[in-house]
Amino acid sequence: MAGLSLKNIYKIYPGDVTAVKDFNLEIKDKEFIVLVGPSGCGKSTTLRMIAGLEEITKGELFIEDRIVNEVAPKDRDIAMVFQNYALYPHMTVYDNMAFGLKLRKTPKAEIHRRVSEAAKILDIEELLERKPKALSGGQRQRVALGRAIVREPKVFLMDEPLSNLDAKLRVLMRTEISKLHYKLQTTFIYVTHDQTEAMTMGDRIVVMKDGLIQQVDTPLNLYNSPVNVFVAGFIGSPQMNFITGQIEATGDSTFFVFDNYRILLTPEKSKVLKDKGYVNKEVVMGIRPEDIHDEESIIEKYTGCVVDGNIEVSELMGAEVYLYLKIGEHNITARVGSNSKSDPNTITKLAFDPNKIHMFDKKSELAIF
Amino acid sequence: MSSNKHRSKKVILIISILLAIIFLAPFYLVLTNSFKTQQGIFLNVMRLPFGDFFNPQNYIEAFKQLNYIRSFLNSLFITVFSTIIIIIFSSMAAWMLVRTKTKLSTFLFFLFTSAMLIPFQSVMLPLVNIMGRLGLLNPIGLIFMYLGFGSSLSIILYHGFVKNIPIELEEAATIDGCSPIQIFLYIIFPLLKPITVTVSILNVMWIWNDFLLPQLVINKPQWHTIPLKMFYFFGQYSRRWDLALAGLVISMIPIITFYFIVQKHIIKGITQGSIK
Numbered sequence: 001m002a003g004l005s006l007k008n009i010y011k012i013y014p015g016d017v018t019a020v021k022d023f024n025l026e027i028k029d030k031e032f033i034v035l036v037g038p039s040g041c042g043k044s045t046t047l048r049m050i051a052g053l054e055e056i057t058k059g060e061l062f063i064e065d066r067i068v069n070e071v072a073p074k075d076r077d078i079a080m081v082f083q084n085y086a087l088y089p090h091m092t093v094y095d096n097m098a099f100g101l102k103l104r105k106t107p108k109a110e111i112h113r114r115v116s117e118a119a120k121i122l123d124i125e126e127l128l129e130r131k132p133k134a135l136s137g138g139q140r141q142r143v144a145l146g147r148a149i150v151r152e153p154k155v156f157l158m159d160e161p162l163s164n165l166d167a168k169l170r171v172l173m174r175t176e177i178s179k180l181h182y183k184l185q186t187t188f189i190y191v192t193h194d195q196t197e198a199m200t201m202g203d204r205i206v207v208m209k210d211g212l213i214q215q216v217d218t219p220l221n222l223y224n225s226p227v228n229v230f231v232a233g234f235i236g237s238p239q240m241n242f243i244t245g246q247i248e249a250t251g252d253s254t255f256f257v258f259d260n261y262r263i264l265l266t267p268e269k270s271k272v273l274k275d276k277g278y279v280n281k282e283v284v285m286g287i288r289p290e291d292i293h294d295e296e297s298i299i300e301k302y303t304g305c306v307v308d309g310n311i312e313v314s315e316l317m318g319a320e321v322y323l324y325l326k327i328g329e330h331n332i333t334a335r336v337g338s339n340s341k342s343d344p345n346t347i348t349k350l351a352f353d354p355n356k357i358h359m360f361d362k363k364s365e366l367a368i369f
Numbered sequence: 370m371s372s373n374k375h376r377s378k379k380v381i382l383i384i385s386i387l388l389a390i391i392f393l394a395p396f397y398l399v400l401t402n403s404f405k406t407q408q409g410i411f412l413n414v415m416r417l418p419f420g421d422f423f424n425p426q427n428y429i430e431a432f433k434q435l436n437y438i439r440s441f442l443n444s445l446f447i448t449v450f451s452t453i454i455i456i457i458f459s460s461m462a463a464w465m466l467v468r469t470k471t472k473l474s475t476f477l478f479f480l481f482t483s484a485m486l487i488p489f490q491s492v493m494l495p496l497v498n499i500m501g502r503l504g505l506l507n508p509i510g511l512i513f514m515y516l517g518f519g520s521s522l523s524i525i526l527y528h529g530f531v532k533n534i535p536i537e538l539e540e541a542a543t544i545d546g547c548s549p550i551q552i553f554l555y556i557i558f559p560l561l562k563p564i565t566v567t568v569s570i571l572n573v574m575w576i577w578n579d580f581l582l583p584q585l586v587i588n589k590p591q592w593h594t595i596p597l598k599m600f601y602f603f604g605q606y607s608r609r610w611d612l613a614l615a616g617l618v619i620s621m622i623p624i625i626t627f628y629f630i631v632q633k634h635i636i637k638g639i640t641q642g643s644i645k
Contacts, residue, residue: 053540074546086537090559099555100545147541 002064002077002154002187003029004050009059011045011211019045021211023059032181032188034202036195037234042211043191044159050189051080051157064154074103079148080157084164085140087132087147094128097147111150118149121183122176138169145180158190162197174200195235199223207231229365232286232358238322238333240286244362249279256285256357259328264304266354272369273359283368286358289322292334293351294341305352309334314342325350403427403614410610427615435598435616441623444577444594447508451515452572456565459520463527464557468536478528484521489581497585511586515576523568530564531557566634570627577624595620 009023020042027033035043048054050061052073061068068076079100087096094115101111119125122142132140141161148156161177162170178201181188192198198205199219207214207222207230215227226232232240245258254270256263263285265273273279293299299306309325309332321342323334327350334350341348359368401418402410409422416422431437462481466474500510534557542552558565580596587593599620602613 051540051544053543073544078544080541080544082537082541084535084537086535086541088538088542088556090562099542103546103551147545151545 003027003031004064004155004187004189005060005062006046006050007060007062009046009049009061010057011042011049011054012057019211020049023213025206025213025216027187027189030185030187032178032190032201032203034198034205035189035191035208036193036198036205037208037214039193040210041208043193043206043208045211046208047080047157047159047189047191050155051078052076077154078157079151079153079155080159081141081144081148081161083160085132085144087140087143089132092129092131093124093135093143093146096132096143097150100147100151114150114152115146118146121149121180122146137165138173141165141173142176145177149180149184153186155187155189156184158188160192161190163192163194170197177201196237199235205235207234209234225367226286226358227367229284229286229360232360232367236288238289238335240288240358241292241330241332242360243285243287243327243330243332244282245285246282247273247278247280249274254279256283256359258285259330261307261328262304263307263352263357264354265357269354269357269359269369276368278359278361278368282362284360284362284365286360287352287356289333289335291353291356292332292336293353294323294334294336294348298353299349299351302351302354305354307350307352308347309350310347311342311344313344316342323348399614399617402610403618405611407609407611410614424611427611428619431602431612431615432619434601434612435595435619436593437595437619439591440593440595440598443508443592444596445623447511447515447583447594448573448576451512451519451576452569454512454516455519455523455572456568458516459523459568460527460558460561460565461553462520463524464531464553466524467528467531468539478524481521481524485525489518493581493585500586506586506588508587508592511583514582514586515572518582519572519575523572526564526568527561530561534560563634566631570631570634573627574624 004025004027006023006025006027009020010018011020012018023042023046025033035046037043045054049056052068052071056069063076063078087093088099091099097115097118098111101114106114115128116125119128122145124139124142124146127135127139127143132143135143141164144161158177162173165173174197177188177190181201190197190201199222202219204216204218205222206216209230215222215231217225222231222235226235226240229242233242243256243258245256248255248257248262249270252267254265254273256265273283293302307327309323309327311323311325313324315322315324316338319338321336321338321340323336323340323342325332325334325348336342360366361368398414401416402414404418404425404427405416405422406424409416409418409424412422418424466478496514497506500506500514503510505513538556538560539552542556547555578596580600583594583597584600587597599613599616602609602616
């Protein structure tokens with residue numbers, strides 16, 4: 001169990017390719033941190049630097065107050081779970097799990113105790129004599145986790161451990177890993193490109209893009225208050241809708257104007273826009289699919305925020321329907337109840353929830369609110 | 370349709386039988402004639418070894434003249450040590466050549482590949498000359514030369530195989546606490562088993578049967594291998610076919626036994642290209 005501290009970490013590859021830029025993060029003891037971002041954003045590189053598999057070009061990495069930049073991976077007291085499991089194909093499950101302990105000359109009885117205990121936690125007791133080839137994807141994943149658990153490390157590192165599993169198993173293993181974290185009470189650092197995994201598992205999420213941290217926050221804060229267009233678009237599924245338009249002020253009221261539509265903004269939001277000088281300037285409005293409503297009551301409540309949308313495609317998800325609409329020139333996704341009107345090529349009235357509207361600066365893409 | 374299929378099966382069977390006869394005929398000739406007297410061989414080479422010409426004494430005589438135990442041990446020593454050294458060096462070299470991605474490693478790999486194109490005959494005289502000056506015209510020098518000649522093909526075979534081993538296995542082992550040499554011994558080398566079998570078969574066959582290089586390198590009769598000893602049956606004035614054939618049979622036994630023991634691995638080595 002340990003906290004980590006990453007200070008001004010850089011990874012620069014030969015040829016001046018910068019994979020990670022000025023990465024600063026304090027990870028608390030027992031915290032579940034998720035690094036998330038599109039492929040090539042530097043999240044795996046960061047994890048590999050923590051593991052010691054990649055050299056840190058610049059900056060300092062502390063594990064529990066000890067600087068470990070030059071410390072060999074085996075002496076960092078970490079364990080790692082790989083995307084393709086990386087189980088040793090010629091060893092049985094037992095030997096796979098015991099290998100690290102054998103190298104450390106742990107007494108046999110102790111090895112046996114730890115392996116049995118981990119096997120019990122992961123429900124793989126019957127598989128101990130099998131070779132990895134004879135296991136299913138989910139079982140291999142459990143063994144890979146088991147191999148990490150027996151080491152009783154201070155920090156668990158996981159590099160997209162669920163991406164080779166099928167959708168159903170992924171959901172199952174997601175909860176299993178969360179339970180494991182709760183049970184082991186150890187620091188977890190988890191890398192994924194899947195924002196759902198990040199949202200459901202992490203205590204805090206680090207969103208990365210092009211080697212830079214975009215935002216570090218709890219899942220809820222990240223969802224409700226994204227700092228820029230990238231984070232707003234990356235977190236949430238289906239993703240947030242973005243509409244480019246202009247801010248106009250008429251008397252006391254402020255409107256967001258796009259494609260012949262005028263969306264009346266709330267007084268608080270208007271004040272922020274006015275104070276920051278965005279009146280008569282172009283901005284990007286963001287609204288999440290679930291904040292676009294087609295219920296009569298809400299349309300009546302927010303009469304200033306009503307638009308007409310032409311339904312192009314509708315997808316019934318069971319409890320809800322995703323509507324893919326054309327509003328003016330913009331393609332918009334709305335998430336409505338399953339008993340809504342959703343016939344393709346019909347025009348439907350929709351209301352934007354004015355309290356849930358996000359605004360971003362068009363040039364810097366940073367959030368205004 | 371089905372009669373056509375039936376007919377083509379028959380044709381294949383007949384061709385297979387003919388091929389089998391062609392391939393097995395030399396074995397038949399060697400085996401039957403090894404039990405005949407010299408006279409019997411010349412009178413009727415195809416006849417089975419019964420009656421007047423039956424002479425199993427050939428084997429005892431050949432065994433004695435070959436100094437079989439001694440030459441067998443010489444062959445065994447040279448073959449086993451050469452093969453072991455080739456396996457150790459080429460598997461390690463191939464591993465490093467795959468994992469090190471520099472211009473030098475590409476160049477070295479190219480060098481090993483191109484070395485295969487140079488015929489042995491074109492280098493044998495300068496080689497023997499140099500080795501002679503170094504005082505290495507003995508079994509140790511011979512093993513060293515086999516390492517040089519054998520490593521090219523072995524490295525290429527290992528190289529192709531190592532490429533299929535995911536690097537994550539090595540990274541997992543690093544985190545588990547392995548040093549590079551432990552990674553090789555505990556992870557990489559065991560995974561190379563199928564190709565190691567193939568490499569060892571190819572090298573054992575070649576080294577065990579090799580005549581030219583030992584002939585050039587080994588001067589002292591006490592170090593002569595079986596192929597060298599066999600040569601003495603063909604003197605300037607006499608050719609002892611009866612003894613030579615019996616000698617051939619007893620010299621073939623070890624290598625054929627070895628082949629049968631490992632043959633199922635050969636197919637595995639060829640087909641099992643990747644580790645998933």
